[in-house]
Amino acid sequence: MKLPETQVAVLETASADDPTPVEQIAEDTGEPTAAVSGAAFELEDQGLLTTTERTETDLVLTEEGEDYAYDGLPEHLLWVGALSNDADEEPIELGQALGPAGLGDDQVEIALSNFARKGMGTIDSGTIEVNGDFDLESDPERTLLEALRDDDDLRPEDVDEDALAGLERRGLVEQRERTTREVELTDEGVTALMEGVEVAETVGQVTPELLTSGEWDEVEFAEYNVGADAETVNGGKPHALREMSERVKDVLVGMGFEEMQGPHVDADFYINDCLFMPQDHPARNHWDRFALEEPARMDREDLPDDLVEAVENAHRNGVGPDGEGYHSPWDEDFASALALRGHTTSLSVRHLAGIADGDIDPPQRHFSIEKAYRNDTLDATHLLEFFQIEGWVMAEDLSVRDLMGTFTEFYEQFGITDIEFKPHYNPYTEPSFELFGRHPETDELIEIGNSGIFRPEMLEPLGVEADVMAWGLALERLFMLATGAEDIRDVHGTLVDLEFLRNEEVVY
Amino acid sequence: MPTVEIDPDELRELTGHPEKDNGTLRSELFALGLEYEGETDDGEFELEFAPDRLDRLSVEGVARSLRYQYGEDRGVYVPTTNDAEWTIEVDADVPDERPYVTGAVVRGLDMDEAALESLIQLQEKLHATMGRQRAKGAIGVHDLTMLKGQVAASGGEDTPEEEADPRTEIASTGGGKSVQYTGIGRREDRFVPLEGQRDQTPQEVLMGHHTAHKFADLVEDYERMPAIYDDIGLFSFPPVINGKRTEVTEDSRDLFIEMTGTDQWTIDHMLNIVCYALDARGGRVEEVEVQYADDAAGDYAGNTLVRPNFDTKTKTVDHSDVESMLGIDLDGEEVVGLIEQAGLGVDGIEGADQEDDFLSYEVEIPPYRVDVLHPVDVIDDVGRAYGFNELEPRYPDVSTVGGRHERSRLERAARTALVGMGFEDLLNFHLISEEANYDRLDVERGSDVLGGGAPAVIQEPYSTDYEIVRTWALPSVMMVLGNNTHRSYPQDLAEIGLAAEQDDSEPTKMAERQSVAAALARNDASYEDAKARLQALCRAFDVELATPPTDHPSFISGRTADVIIDGQQVGVVGEVHPKVLVQYDLEVPVAAFEFDLDALR
Incomplete structure (x- = not known):
């Protein structure tokens, strides 16, 4: 029979007729007690050994008890001190006794109360007189303390009951329960020993050979320190902001929105003119838009003539019988100039105009989460590039209430409730609203988006006859709200710290 | 967004509600769409305004809106105007670039410091918005008592009604006093500008005056300088600066307002807003006739306009x-x-x-x-x-089917595959410097290698760090490696993102693609490691990969291959050349690949 090393040692040390405590075996074999216990249980499972448990009570001196066992009880020291100043003849000042007694501050009280209790003398209004006949040697408390000091194995039943109770009350002795496990060989155990027991080898790792040879059944696996730190593994993760974008996409797809994509570099015509933004609008001067030096403009013939004509007409004359246009210049050169899109509403325009995906009929819901570009200064919340969440709903009749209902539903998915709608101005929507909501953590009222119903001057040239409501917000804003990130520069871009990406909590 | 400063005491006075405390006013202003941003040192409210209601750029206009909100005013108010005594004559010398002028007289004002400040702020804010920094419309306000009018020349010719613009009116008889809007040479005349000590030519003013030089750009290309004269001489140099002689002070009671610009409608409406504000201050608005000579520039030659035009x-x-x-x-x-x-x-x-x-x-x-x-x-x-x-929100009763764009699904699947192989997913800027995009990787702009295409170039970028759109994604990945040399290795990084290069065959002149870039930085990174992962990716998407040897300046020769997927050359894979690695202070080898995401379709 092959058994692991510890088990072999336990088996060989145990006896068939005399229960042996586990501690004893541990001492004899030189194995740790825990390992011996473990091995004993294994052997019991195999029927080679029986284990029995017995509860015993030990008497243990406390730290204070141990001190007194060596130095003497405080009341005894007081008695001796007093006697040295002849307090057996007449009372002396307490101070005269305490000095020679050498008691610590915390011991004086103890000494005084026990001195009186044991009838070692009298203490009266600051004086002390001792009973010269008192025999320190026969004080049972002292006897017990010294006995416990000299013998670990004393049991409660072996000692003076009153003295034990006294010392326990004084916190000098504790009774401690202890479980002793004893083992005894069974007949099978004896047989096995007679037939010979060999030590099985210890292995570090499960190997293919071990498994195929069947040897695994007879080996012992070396123990690991399973609590120790393991090597750091940096598994790959999707970028935190991408994860946020995925989550928002899930929500929007769930709400029936279909995703749009389209060019980052586009003609100002699609970025601004189609949005009924006058060409001299402050946002269209070169400081705010990312105009391209090269390629500088689209070929005019690549812009649809009828659309250009309709858009120019809306800018100059407005739409509808009562419409008015802008009193601003409009020229095709500016319209065909190329720029990095300042908002992804250019994608909405391309879809609404039927350029991106053919003509569309209501009802429609579309969204995109794509980059937009702002020629602005960089700070903790603004980058030159950001992800704009853009969404719109097209239907025959849409009201402000529908707009409010849609956005209330959307933001609730992110824990933002109590949406307020602040009337606002955008050149391409009327009515327009800035959206404010309560921050889920701080409860502050914060701006969380911009929305509105597209103006007829925008929709009519695009050939849209139904109502369209739209909104936009920066994904980064939602990300910062949801994660508590404070500086977007740490998240997005080449300055990112890999430690951040490796340790950032996942978004789901 | 722009802000306007409003004195709450003035607001209480003009609305006739001395009992309203600041908190109440603030919430009432929010309801108007004027968001409270803070307070100035003088205790004025700083209010953010959306640039639609330009009539609220002054305390008078805000007070008017509040009175409507309180329900104390209703309907349309039109101030009554007195008949014109003054005429602005526009002659043929006016610069073609700035042909239009309008004006009004307001009398009987009791200007105090607050009223004067409010008027100055209103001018500034109108310049910044409708006036497009004075390019489209510029305002000059003058003390009328300092003007001396000549007797007007024989009034403008009557305009036949059918030819008249609907916004113009037939001339009435002027009251006999006039000023002239004209154009002069840069050194033709002299005047003392506001805050100036001595008389200067327009050119000297543009070169040397501490505020005027900011507007020099506006008239840079003008052959003649806009100028307004009265009987005494030049008193206004629009859109640059007024003369000192007619400066408005707290003692001014009667004002002459002139506005010049590139669009008559725009300056006429700026004028309306100013006149309404002064009317609210107790001024009496008096009309001014604007007589365009027959040979004047612009759409109104030969017409006489009566302004302000308060027609609804x-x-x-x-x-x-x-x-x-x-x-x-x-x-x-x-x-x-x-x-x-x-x-x-x-x-x-x-x-x-x-x-x-x-x-x-x-x-x-x-x-x-x-x-x-x-x-x-x-x-x-x-x-x-x-x-x-x-209004009670309601979810619209509209059924649609949602879905992801195909390319967005593909991108997500490819990203998931890369992350599954242990790559850290990156998200970098699309904008980059030319140096980072080309030079640091030893790629020549215009060369026929991956990343060598011509980029979209930003006009007048704020920072050279962001001057072009990247033509490939690997430079961004390399920058992240370079910024993280203090972090533990291995560093396996990947990014799927935009790369774009000029392409005349595209309508937008740019070929935009989603590019997959990946780099393995570790002690023993080799070509094989990169190719192994590329292969795994191709297997996952069931496309055929071939890697014939090639040369690319960023990679070690002999350890570089074209990425050919289903027969199309779509990218490059190899060991990054040490001359590139040292650019980023990297001390470990890097194996990398980059190819078009669309190849996995």
Whole structure:
């Protein structure tokens, strides 16, 4: 029979007729007690050994008890001190006794109360007189303390009951329960020993050979320190902001929105003119838009003539019988100039105009989460590039209430409730609203988006006859709200710290 | 967004509500759409305004809006005007680039410091908005008593009615005093500018005056300088600066206002806003005639305009459109009430004998409202008066089917595969410097290698760090490696993102693609490691990969291959050349690949 090393040692040390405590075996074999216990249980499972448990009570001196066992009880020291100043003849000042007694501050009280209790003398209004006949040697408390000091194995039943109770009350002795496990060989155990027991080898790792040879059944696996730190593994993760974008996409797809994509570099015509933004609008001067030096403009013939004509007409004359246009210049050169899109509403325009995906009929819901570009200064919340969440709903009749209902539903998915709608101005929507909501953590009222119903001057040239409501917000804003990130520069871009990406909590 | 500073004491005085405390005013202003941003040292409110209601750029205009909100004013108010005594004559010398002028006289003002400040702020804010930094419209306000008018030349010719622009009027007889809007040479005349000590030519003013030089750009290309003369001489050099002689002070009681610009409608409406503000201060507005000579530039040659033009305009608003936009049922009287509460008027109601659904309102728009272009703007005002936040949100009863764009699904799947292989997913800027995009990787712009294409170049970038759109994604990945040399290795990084290069065959002149870039940085990174992962990716998407040897300046020769997927050359894979690694202070080898995402389709 092959058994692991510890088990072999336990088996060989145990006896068939005399229960042996586990501690004893541990001492004899030189194995740790825990390992011996473990091995004993294994052997019991195999029927080679029986284990029995017995509860015993030990008497243990406390730290204070141990001190007194060596130095003497405080009341005894007081008695001796007093006697040295002849307090057996007449009372002396307490101070005269305490000095020679050498008691610590915390011991004086103890000494005084026990001195009186044991009838070692009298203490009266600051004086002390001792009973010269008192025999320190026969004080049972002292006897017990010294006995416990000299013998670990004393049991409660072996000692003076009153003295034990006294010392326990004084916190000098504790009774401690202890479980002793004893083992005894069974007949099978004896047989096995007679037939010979060999030590099985210890292995570090499960190997293919071990498994195929069947040897695994007879080996012992070396123990690991399973609590120790393991090597750091940096598994790959999707970028935190991408994860946020995925989550928002899930929500929007769930709400029936279909995703749009389209060019980052586009003609100002699609970025601004189609949005009924006058060409001299402050946002269209070169400081705010990312105009391209090269390629500088689209070929005019690549812009649809009828659309250009309709858009120019809306800018100059407005739409509808009562419409008015802008009193601003409009020229095709500016319209065909190329720029990095300042908002992804250019994608909405391309879809609404039927350029991106053919003509569309209501009802429609579309969204995109794509980059937009702002020629602005960089700070903790603004980058030159950001992800704009853009969404719109097209239907025959849409009201402000529908707009409010849609956005209330959307933001609730992110824990933002109590949406307020602040009337606002955008050149391409009327009515327009800035959206404010309560921050889920701080409860502050914060701006969380911009929305509105597209103006007829925008929709009519695009050939849209139904109502369209739209909104936009920066994904980064939602990300910062949801994660508590404070500086977007740490998240997005080449300055990112890999430690951040490796340790950032996942978004789901 | 721009801000306007409003003194709450002035607001209390002008609205006639001394009892309103600052908190109450602030919430009432928020309801108007004027968001409280903070306070100045003098205790004035800083209010953020949306650039539609330019009539609220002064305390007088804000007070007027509040009185409508309180329900104390209703309907349209038009100040009465006195007949013109002054004429502005426009001659043929006026610069072609700035042909238009308008003006008004306001008398009997009791200007105090606050009123003067408010007027100056209103000018500034109008310059910044409608005036497009004075390019489109510039305002000059003068002390009328300092002007000496010549007797006007023989009035403008009568304009035949049928030829007249609807916004112009036939000349009435002027009151006999006039100023001249004309054009002069840069050194032709001299005047003392505001805050100036001595007389200077326009050219000297442009070169040397501490505020005027900011506007030098505006007249840079003008052959002649705009100039306004009275009997005494040059007193205004629009759009640059006024003369010192006619400077307005707290003692000024009568003002002469002139505005010049590139669009008559724009300056006329800027003038209306200023006149309404001064009317609220107790001034009496007096008309001014603008006489364009027959040979003057612009659309009004030969016409005489009487300004300010306080004519109202009319928009027809259907009751059903109001209900449909707000999503609620209203009766006709309510709508009329809301229109009047918004400071608009109702001139007439069509279909009054029918059900509410067939009503339509002839809505009168006051002349200071420059934002009302279409009936929807009136409906917005009705909604604001009703209180948009009173409306109950409802989820629209519209069924649509949602879904992801195919490329977005592909991108997600490829990213998931890369992350599954242990790559850290990156998100970098699309904008980059030329140096980072080309030079650091030893790629020549215009060469025929991956990343060598011509980029989209930003016009006048703020920072050279962001001057082009990247032509490939690997440079961004390398920058992240370079910024993280203090972090533990291995560093396996990947990014799927935009790369773009010029392409004349595309309508937008740019070929934009999603590029997959990946780099393995570790002690023993080799070509094989990169190719192994590329292969795994290709296997996952069931496409055929071939890697014939090639040369690419960023990679070690002999350890570089083209990425050919299903027969198309779509990228490159290899060991990054040490000359590139040292650019990023990297001390470990890097194996990398980059290819078009579309190849995995």
